[in-house]
Amino acid sequence: MHVLICGGAGYVGSHMAKCLSVAGHEVTVLDNLRTGHREAVKWGDLAVADLLDERALSLIFSRTQFDAVMHFSALSLVGESVTMPYEYYATNVTGTVNLLRAMRARDVRRLVFSSTAAVYGQPQSPLIDEDHPKLPMSPYGASKLMVERVLSDAAAAYGLRSAALRYFNAAGASADGDIGEAHHPETHLIPNVLRSVLGQGGRLKVFGGDYTTPDGTCVRDYVHVDDLADAHLRALHYLNGHDGAHAFNLGNGQGFSVREVIATVQRVTGCDVPFEMGARRSGDPAVLVAASAKAKTELGWEPRHSGLDTIIESAWRWHSNPAF
Numbered sequence: 001m002h003v004l005i006c007g008g009a010g011y012v013g014s015h016m017a018k019c020l021s022v023a024g025h026e027v028t029v030l031d032n033l034r035t036g037h038r039e040a041v042k043w044g045d046l047a048v049a050d051l052l053d054e055r056a057l058s059l060i061f062s063r064t065q066f067d068a069v070m071h072f073s074a075l076s077l078v079g080e081s082v083t084m085p086y087e088y089y090a091t092n093v094t095g096t097v098n099l100l101r102a103m104r105a106r107d108v109r110r111l112v113f114s115s116t117a118a119v120y121g122q123p124q125s126p127l128i129d130e131d132h133p134k135l136p137m138s139p140y141g142a143s144k145l146m147v148e149r150v151l152s153d154a155a156a157a158y159g160l161r162s163a164a165l166r167y168f169n170a171a172g173a174s175a176d177g178d179i180g181e182a183h184h185p186e187t188h189l190i191p192n193v194l195r196s197v198l199g200q201g202g203r204l205k206v207f208g209g210d211y212t213t214p215d216g217t218c219v220r221d222y223v224h225v226d227d228l229a230d231a232h233l234r235a236l237h238y239l240n241g242h243d244g245a246h247a248f249n250l251g252n253g254q255g256f257s258v259r260e261v262i263a264t265v266q267r268v269t270g271c272d273v274p275f276e277m278g279a280r281r282s283g284d285p286a287v288l289v290a291a292s293a294k295a296k297t298e299l300g301w302e303p304r305h306s307g308l309d310t311i312i313e314s315a316w317r318w319h320s321n322p323a324f
């Protein structure tokens with residue numbers, strides 16, 4: 001297959017490009033390089049374009065007949081989305097509708113879409129499954145849920161087959177250290193803990209120690225980026241035999257607190273983590289853990305790099321010697 005990867009210069013998308021390439025597929029990356037990196041595009045061609053530029057999209061689709069699209073492009077910081085909602089809805093919703101129109105014009109009928117646990121909002125049960133109420137608390141989460149609605153409507157109107165993969169906390173890096181997470185500024189926990197060990201960015205600030213969790217810090221479900229890529233590949237194959245718009249949670253089903261992440265980093269790196277306790281970050285639920293039974297049953301997905309040690313070891317390898 002020849003797969004177009006929108007956002008393939010970013011963190012998850014670049015691991016996807018590698019995974020598809022290793023599986024023998026051809027890849028083209030479309031990215032505006034806003035948060036992505038040219039150096040992360042090592043598999044397939046790069047078309048530098050913005051999803052808001054319909055002419056550029058139509059040109060890219062006229063050059064190649066893609067078999068499917070994987071769509072990672074987005075603005076994806078919860079806090080930032082609250083302060084600049086127009087940009088978030090434009091990129092995440094309008095950009096996606098532009099992409100879907102370009103696909104329709106060329107009769108490309110399969111899409112795997114990066115959704116998020118943020119579509120659920122405040123958890124109403126310890127484990128979140130796909131039927132959990134969807135009450136996003138930020139423009140970011142709302143924009144992803146809107147796209148999921150568009151995908152359902154597109155299935156009914158145009159026969160688009162899609163899978164929305166709702167990831168929990170993507171983490172880790174490629175085992176051989178050639179690509180990894182490189183967000184500037186970095187907001188995610190694991191890279192920030194590692195940066196504090198490396199003396200970059202000062203002491204780690206722990207956002208809140210007074211949550212109703214066993215040690216008072218927030219609990220999250222960390223899933224290795226290569227396991228996410230594997231799930232996307234499985235979702236793509238799933239769409240060969242299934243009409244409609246589908247959604248799957250992707251997580252390990254096991255939560256780790258911020259303090260547990262810090263302790264694991266200390267163990268894996270053999271270094272102390274300089275940190276201080278700070279105030280809660282607004283919008284952070286105390287616990288977010290996935291029930292991913294649906295992805296296991298229907299996609300045959302099983303996370304293989306799911307241990308927190310494995311995730312942190314791979315991230316440590318990358319952050320100690322990043323290629324970009």
Ligand SMILES: NC(=O)c1ccc[n+]([C@@H]2O[C@H](COP(=O)([O-])OP(=O)(O)OC[C@H]3O[C@@H](n4cnc5c(N)ncnc54)[C@H](O)[C@@H]3O)[C@@H](O)[C@H]2O)c1
Nearest residue numbers: 007009010011012032034035036050051073074076114170
């Ligand atoms: N990282 C996580 O923990 C996480 C969790 C849940 C969901 N997600 C979702 O997964 C996807 C990938 O996340 P990531 O961490 O790799 O993000 P990222 O920022 O590293 O990658 C996004 C890519 O999209 C590109 N992009 C942004 N706007 C664009 C536009 N208008 N046109 C073309 N390209 C554009 C960026 O340049 C970047 O390369 C996002 O959709 C995000 O919402 C991520």
Ligand SMILES: O=c1ccn([C@@H]2O[C@H](COP(=O)(O)OP(=O)(O)O[C@H]3O[C@H](CO)[C@H](O)[C@H](O)[C@H]3O)[C@@H](O)[C@H]2O)c(=O)[nH]1
Nearest residue numbers: 076116117118168187188189192205206207218258281284
């Ligand atoms: O420097 C930091 C960074 C994070 N945290 C804490 O660590 C936990 C994890 O935070 P991340 O920023 O790494 O991840 P989030 O759970 O906030 O966000 C992730 O999950 C969301 C779904 O709820 C979205 O999908 C988002 O894109 C994705 O990064 C949170 O409790 C946060 O408060 C800190 O204490 N200090």
